Amino acid sequence: MSLLAHEPAIRLAAFLGVLAALAAWEAASPRRRREVPRLLRWPNNLGLVVIDTVLVRLAFPVVAVGLAGLAARHGWGLLNAVALPGWLAFAAALVALDLAIYLQHVMFHAVPALWRLHRMHHADLEFDVTTGLRFHPGEILLSMAYKLAVVAALGPPAAAVLVFEVVLNASSMFNHANLRLPAALDRVLRWVVVTPDMHRVHHSVVVAETNSNFGFNLPWWDRLLGTYRAQPAAGHIGMTIGIEQFRTRRDLWLDRMLAQPWR
Numbered sequence: 001m002s003l004l005a006h007e008p009a010i011r012l013a014a015f016l017g018v019l020a021a022l023a024a025w026e027a028a029s030p031r032r033r034r035e036v037p038r039l040l041r042w043p044n045n046l047g048l049v050v051i052d053t054v055l056v057r058l059a060f061p062v063v064a065v066g067l068a069g070l071a072a073r074h075g076w077g078l079l080n081a082v083a084l085p086g087w088l089a090f091a092a093a094l095v096a097l098d099l100a101i102y103l104q105h106v107m108f109h110a111v112p113a114l115w116r117l118h119r120m121h122h123a124d125l126e127f128d129v130t131t132g133l134r135f136h137p138g139e140i141l142l143s144m145a146y147k148l149a150v151v152a153a154l155g156p157p158a159a160a161v162l163v164f165e166v167v168l169n170a171s172s173m174f175n176h177a178n179l180r181l182p183a184a185l186d187r188v189l190r191w192v193v194v195t196p197d198m199h200r201v202h203h204s205v206v207v208a209e210t211n212s213n214f215g216f217n218l219p220w221w222d223r224l225l226g227t228y229r230a231q232p233a234a235g236h237i238g239m240t241i242g243i244e245q246f247r248t249r250r251d252l253w254l255d256r257m258l259a260q261p262w263r
Contacts, residue, residue: 077155
């Protein structure tokens with residue numbers, strides 16, 4: 001319980017630590033040459049993080065970890081209705097939550113109204129650690145509502161939800177990072193985690209590639225459900241990042257990003 005009481009501090013410390021480590025790693029070993037200055041992109045992308053965080057705290061009286069605690073006390077949800085060992089309930093919750101996020105991601109691509117929100121994430125002209133934080137506030141609010149519904153139906157342990165959310169945030173930064181990994185290591189890693197080379201395909205301007213590799217944490221759902229694509233057709237150096245619209249540097253400014261769904 002003391003761990004859960006410090007949820008905001010745990011999440012903030014993990015976020016800042018992973019962001020700093022990956023930014024340093026990108027500088028030391030980049031996969032692609034940077035074309036747009038960080039000074040232009042990073043303040044705007046990180047500004048979105050602040051707006052998203054404030055809006056979630058204002059819009060929802062309880063977030064996912066708190067709802068999981070309520071569900072445990074009242075016996076809500078599948079995992080609270082069946083007798084499972086604690087470790088098995090914890091592991092099942094992590095896998096089920098990851099599948100739910102994969103399905104949500106597919107839905108944000110498949111439904112036109114949701115794509116208008118999600119495409120701002122794809123409209124970044126570079127692919128680096130801050131791209132993994134660049135989400136429209138409308139998408140973040142819908143995502144939180146969806147996550148709360150999943151938590152209420154599933155009844156996962158509160159500690160599992162906290163671990164999942166910390167890992168999800170860290171993995172989103174990792175698999176968007178501009179990192180050069182040895183090819184042999186990447187081939188092994190992408191059987192257990194989503195690597196930057198695997199997820200970069202998803203940010204290709206080629207629509208068939210954009211609609212692939214939806215996973216954030218686990219790579220298994222893409223392989224099992226037929227959305228896996230190993231490499232971009234043009235190669236990781238030659239591929240174009242982004243979408244066909246919104247390709248000017250002015251479109252990277254915070255005001256343009258916030259207005260983008262209605263443009």
